[in-house]
């Protein structure tokens with residue numbers, strides 16, 4: 200795995216011709232994240248409401264048919280539901296020089312090579328909605344200089360060594376709701392004592408943010424945890440009381456193994 204360095208990544212990306220097939224939630228976030236860099240961005244007309252809003256909001260964004268999006272782009276983002284893609288993608292005019300970036304979590308590389316032929320430069324990534332403002336981790340397989348050039352200046356691009364590793368990242372992206380739920384529970388508990396829900400949420404959000412490294416390179420989270428391990432302190436006491444939550448998380452993640460084709464023997468590698 201390699202992690203791009205935000206401060207050294209290209210910030211002066213030359214404008215590119217980008218196309219998005221499928222204009223739903225994740226396309227909206229990605230296109231917003233690309234705004235203001237001079238790219239020509241073609242988006243498909245579905246979803247019509249989101250497509251119209253993006254075209255009105257962001258200079259350089261135009262709406263075109265799926266065929267025109269592919270024909271008029273050098274980089275094509277596939278942002279459909281995978282079950283829709285099998286019907287829509289094969290008829291599109293892909294070329295050998297296209298660079299394709301798929302965000303479709305249920306469409307493996309083999310299948311995409313088939314759907315996007317004769318294009319062969321295909322990468323898979325998992326953007327999250329915060330990509331609209333930046334700071335969103337972008338795991339990718341295989342390496343994609345194009346993804347790095349487009350998003351690397353504002354988002355850490357994490358290049359992986361296997362499709363299985365990407366699937367494991369997808370599984371772990373599922374902890375977000377649990378973490379947010381725990382933070383909300385804590386904020387609600389705090390508000391029950393202070394009578395001020397807004398301040399309680401502000402406190403909890405800022406506190407956790409303060410412990411997170413700007414860009415982890417390995418060891419920062421463990422270091423922060425060590426510093427919060429004073430015996431008898433509120434952190435160590437609560438952590439011990441909630442020890443089962445940790446095992447529950449690992450069990451829940453393991454539960455994705457069959458669904459995501461995860462190979463337990465690969466743990467600890469790459």
Ligand SMILES: NC(=O)c1ccc[n+]([C@@H]2O[C@H](COP(=O)([O-])OP(=O)(O)OC[C@H]3O[C@@H](n4cnc5c(N)ncnc54)[C@H](OP(=O)(O)O)[C@@H]3O)[C@@H](O)[C@H]2O)c1
Pocket residue numbers: 220221222223224225226243245246247265278279280281283287302303304305325326327328
């Ligand atoms: N949302 C996330 O946080 C997230 C994160 C990582 C990966 N992904 C992946 O991104 C993909 C899209 O997710 P999403 O959340 O953006 O879903 P979504 O909001 O449902 O977007 C799917 C889009 O595909 C459009 N579509 C349907 N049929 C089409 C056709 N024939 N031609 C062109 N467009 C068509 C839909 O238009 P209509 O609304 O008009 O049907 C909609 O705009 C999925 O594969 C998902 O796994 C999503």
